[in-house]
Amino acid sequence: MSEDTLGKLKIDKSRRTVAGHRGRKLFRTAAVAVVIAAVIIVSLYFIQSRPVVVETVSVTQFFPTQSFTLLNSSGYVVAQRKAAVASKTTGRLEWIGVEEGSRVVGGQIIARLENRDIEATVRQAEAALQNSRSVLDQSKAELADAGQSFRRQKELLGQGIVSRAEYDSAEARFKRSEAQTTGAVAGVKIADAALQGAKVNLDYSLIRAPFDAVVLTKNADVGDIITPLGAAANAKAAVVTIADLSSLQVEADVSESNLNQVKKGQPCEITLDALPGIRFSGMVHTIVPTADRSKASVMIKIRFLEHNARIYPEMSAKVAFLERVALPEDKKARLVVNPVAIVTSGGREGVYLVNGERVQFTPVTRGSKMGDLVEVSGLKSGDRVVIKPLDKLKNGTKISLPEKK
DSSP states (O other): OOHHHHHHTSOOHHHHHHHHHHHHHHHHHHHHHHHHHHHHHHHHHHHHHSOEEOEEEEOEEEOGGGGGEEEEEEEEEEESSEEEEEOSSOEEEEEEOOOTTOEEOTTOEEEEEOOHHHHHHHHHHHHHHHHHHHHHHHHHHHHHHHHHHHHHHHHHHHHTOSOHHHHHHHHHHHHHHHHHHHHHHHHHHHHHHHHHHHHHHHHHTEEEOSSSEEEEEEOOOTTOEEOSSOOSTTOBSEEEEEEOGGGEEEEEEEEGGGGGGOOTTOEEEEEETTEEEEEEEEEEEEEEEEEETTTTEEEEEEEESSOOTTOOTTOEEEEEEESSOOOGGGGSOEEEEOGGGOEEETTEEEEEEEETTEEEEEEOEEEEEETTEEEEESOOTTOEEEEEOGGGOOTTOBEEOOOOO
């Protein structure tokens, strides 16, 4: 083998070194690219998983009567017929037959005081009356006999058979019998009056309802001393307090400056805090002709046009004074929302409904406009929907609400 041939068989170390440098450089470049891609992916993940701060509004109920309400006021339900039922005499309460919520009718006995002494007085008066009647019967019999004898003596005197003295005696007896009978008649009347008085006193021990009503409070119990004025120590004046629930009205204060918007007979709508889902029809019953100078207001009494057994005295109430009488369709609640919350997605109109920490696209159907709001279906009262930023949301986007300051 020649030297030239051996020279060709030598390894070129310079080329090998250049190739190694190129390989390491390509590896480093690829590694950097992978790292950058990973950082981008992680950044995008965190950006996408970061909650979007949103502003929301509630879906609310809207009654069409709100669109023709002239004035709003607040007040309380008050019974116009109310009584603290007490006794006219003083005594110990022996029996009570009602409790809170009991319905009573006029004249019904609802309680009784101890009255055995008065019952004895009544029996005594009855006996006295019977005795007086017996005396009257005797007097009438004596009068009849004396009258007959007198008339006979008068005839005999005319015939000259009896003396004048016998005639005078018969006449005196007759007149005495007349006076005794007159006294007996008066005695019967006195005894009868005494009996009636005893019965009245007995009736005073029976406490009766003055009118048809419902018992609101029971103020005394068996064993309590009842007195008309309640002045004695530990004595009670009223046994129960009752009210006629058919006389319930709302008493509301209206500012003097707004009084020109209220008139007698004006239609109203009444809502009670205890029954928020019901709106009652009412009418202005009267405008009390005096002002409260401390509040610069006038009391208005509003009458309920329909009775409801769940309305009780002293309930707080709100009154809307209407421009016209509400029609049946005006009393039906409508669900409304701010129209800004309605967006179009996938060819459908809907809203982004807040569901926990995420939003859910919920299709809705528009209805008529209610002032600045719009009627919708497919939601329920109290639902919260997003109004902005709508362009950053899609179904399932994680959200957060701004902190309240």
